[in-house]
Amino acid sequence: MKVGFWIFIGVIVAGIVVGSVLKKSLDKGISQAFEQKLAAADKIEDLDARLAALKRLIAEDPPDDLKRRVYRKIAATMLSAKADTSGFVRFAWDALQSERGAGSRSELFYFIYSTRFEDENEIVTKLLELDRIQWWVYNYIAYEFFERGENLEVALRVAEKAIELSESKTDSAMCLDTRGAIYLRMGLYSNALSDLEKAVALLDEPDVEILKHLAEAYIRSGNKEKAFNTYRSILLLGEYDFARSAIDSLMDLQGVSPAERDQFERELWEERISSAKTIKPFTLRSAEGGDYEFKLPTPEVTLIALMSPT
């Protein structure tokens, strides 16, 4: 009886595993076929024919992550190649009416905003009324307003929506940083400190931009000691100009002697070295053909740039 039960469970589990593997292979196959069609459409030289082919791909209603890539190609064709901004904005608003996928809706809205074709305040009002737009769109717009120092009250509302929709700890940290930076620019220092300290605590790896805002918030709220320590923690990540000149100014203010400065530098460097993680040896394909092996001892200094061609 017991053996029969376990055989029954085993068959069910095996069925689920096999079904899941088959579904993944099927999805991969569909996705690869769609990728090929997308690449072929993107190569069509006649712009109207290319657009028609891309729109046919949208009509196939692929999964959201693929569809948003098609929208990206449509935007590139209409905005860059055809320079038809008004046509694109009309197309994108129409598509937003019927589009359900959050990724595609976010991509479309982002492109509408980026064209600067419509009044910014109207666009942001529409954004706050729309649903199924992802957090990064709100965060991007709020941060842009912060950088320009414009419409900070509106930026705050947009940043709050970004925080509400953020999905992971990293997303939340980025959104809290945006709102904290906006508060900082509005002169609301205790609000800024609260958001920025939370943002720093959320991240597993320190982020220079967030630490920079936090250090500035400490400076503005008169806490020079915490500002100094925050700038120091930035210098532990790298030789950033703004942090170096802030540390120098704070040391000048405190009348730090040359010997104390030398000691500060030595300790800083030792801490950088001792806290640095070691990269494991790896082998990757070389564009020239063959493999490239990265192993110890490495060259004196190696700079690795991870990039996308665009």
Add this chain to the structure above:
Amino acid sequence: MPHLQKIYEEYDARGLEIIVVDVTERIELTKKIFDERAISLKLLLANPDESRSIFNPTALPTTLIIDRGGRVIFRHIGFYKGMEEALRREIEALIYRAI
């Protein structure tokens, strides 16, 4: 990318190696950009799994500077005004401290 080529030419003789890793599997486009801009840096390919397991980048571009012990001394996401100078300072700090 031309800024990295410039840095490479300045510090190559003093032991700098620069590796560009294309993590988007669009190598043809990257090679074309390298050719157009006369970039002669070492170009490697990493698929998303390789990129995650070796470098674990949270966003692109990510720049790492590694000392001869394999320690990641500098790691930066994105590009900012003045980064070229910051990279030079990091490289010089490693070269001169090693002497």
